[in-house]
Amino acid sequence: MNTVDTLTHAAVQMDGHVATLTISGAGSLNILSTPVMKDLVQALELLATRDDLRVVVLRGTGDKGFIGGADIGEMARLTQESGEIFISLLRKFCDGLRHMPVPVIARLPGWCLGGGLEVALACDIRIASEDGRFGMPEVKVGIPSVIHAALLPRLIGNSRANWMLLSGEIVTAREALDWGLVNRLVPPQDLDQEVRRVAAVLAECGTAVMRQQKRLLREWDDQPLDTSIERSVREFGAAFNTGEPQRYMNDFLERKRAAK
Numbered sequence: 170m171n172t173v174d175t176l177t178h179a180a181v182q183m184d185g186h187v188a189t190l191t192i193s194g195a196g197s198l199n200i201l202s203t204p205v206m207k208d209l210v211q212a213l214e215l216l217a218t219r220d221d222l223r224v225v226v227l228r229g230t231g232d233k234g235f236i237g238g239a240d241i242g243e244m245a246r247l248t249q250e251s252g253e254i255f256i257s258l259l260r261k262f263c264d265g266l267r268h269m270p271v272p273v274i275a276r277l278p279g280w281c282l283g284g285g286l287e288v289a290l291a292c293d294i295r296i297a298s299e300d301g302r303f304g305m306p307e308v309k310v311g312i313p314s315v316i317h318a319a320l321l322p323r324l325i326g327n328s329r330a331n332w333m334l335l336s337g338e339i340v341t342a343r344e345a346l347d348w349g350l351v352n353r354l355v356p357p358q359d360l361d362q363e364v365r366r367v368a369a370v371l372a373e374c375g376t377a378v379m380r381q382q383k384r385l386l387r388e389w390d391d392q393p394l395d396t397s398i399e400r401s402v403r404e405f406g407a408a409f410n411t412g413e414p415q416r417y418m419n420d421f422l423e424r425k426r427a428a429k
Contacts, residue, residue: 174215180210184185186218186223186372192211192230198237199229201284205240205398213265223372223379225269226364227292228276235277236285241310256316259284260301263291263317268387270380272371276364278357279302290324293383295350296364298357300304301342309337325349345349375413 174181194201275292321330
């Protein structure tokens with residue numbers, strides 16, 4: 170694994186076509202302050218320009234938590250104007266994940282709270298350890314959950330989203346899996362192995378098709394069903410211009426013939 174970019178609060182390492190973006194210098198819970206978010210946004214912008222990229226893994230430093238939330242010490246001093254600037258920076262970070270051209274995997278040990286859960290929601294795949302704890306406790310410190318918390322109702326349903334956002338109570342890892350908040354749940358000691366396995370599965374697919382599928386998924390978030398279906402017909406045809414269907418399908422047929 171080669172380190173390709175290092176900022177004060179963000180380090181990027183490449184292993185083949187897989188990039189690991191690590192939050193650094195943000196405490197044991199990887200708290201999101203303005204300097205931390207600025208570095209993470211910059212790192213994502215650099216990653217998005219890489220033609221060899223197929224998968225991004227987002228992780229914090231250590232296993233106490235993924236992200237314990239935004240910096241309350243900084244937020245306690247905000248005004249309306251500076252508050253909008255602060256939350257807009259968090260939005261930019263989350264948008265960078267949602268609109269990254271390739272799939273993004275969130276590695277989720279321990280605590281994942283508030284803005285940290287919004288960051289996780291902006292990722293495409295969430296793999297959590299069995300000791301994970303998830304919550305949106307903003308109402309308990311006098312602010313509403315905003316920006317990418319809006320993804321919660323469509324992901325886990327209105328009833329569960331209402332509970333999380335209005336009560337601020339913590340959800341266990343098992344509940345998170347049952348609700349569809351996370352995709353995979355593994356013992357803590359197996360978390361890195363599972364993240365690597367899933368990243369490798371995604372990286373085996375063609376660069377063009379993964380970028381195409383990621384783009385379609387984001388478009389489907391906003392478009393009516395009939396529009397999504399109509400556009401997908403054209404996308405299907407366009408895939409054959411890349412050469413990837415021919416290569417992967419012929420490889421499949423060759424393996425099938427060899428197995429006879």
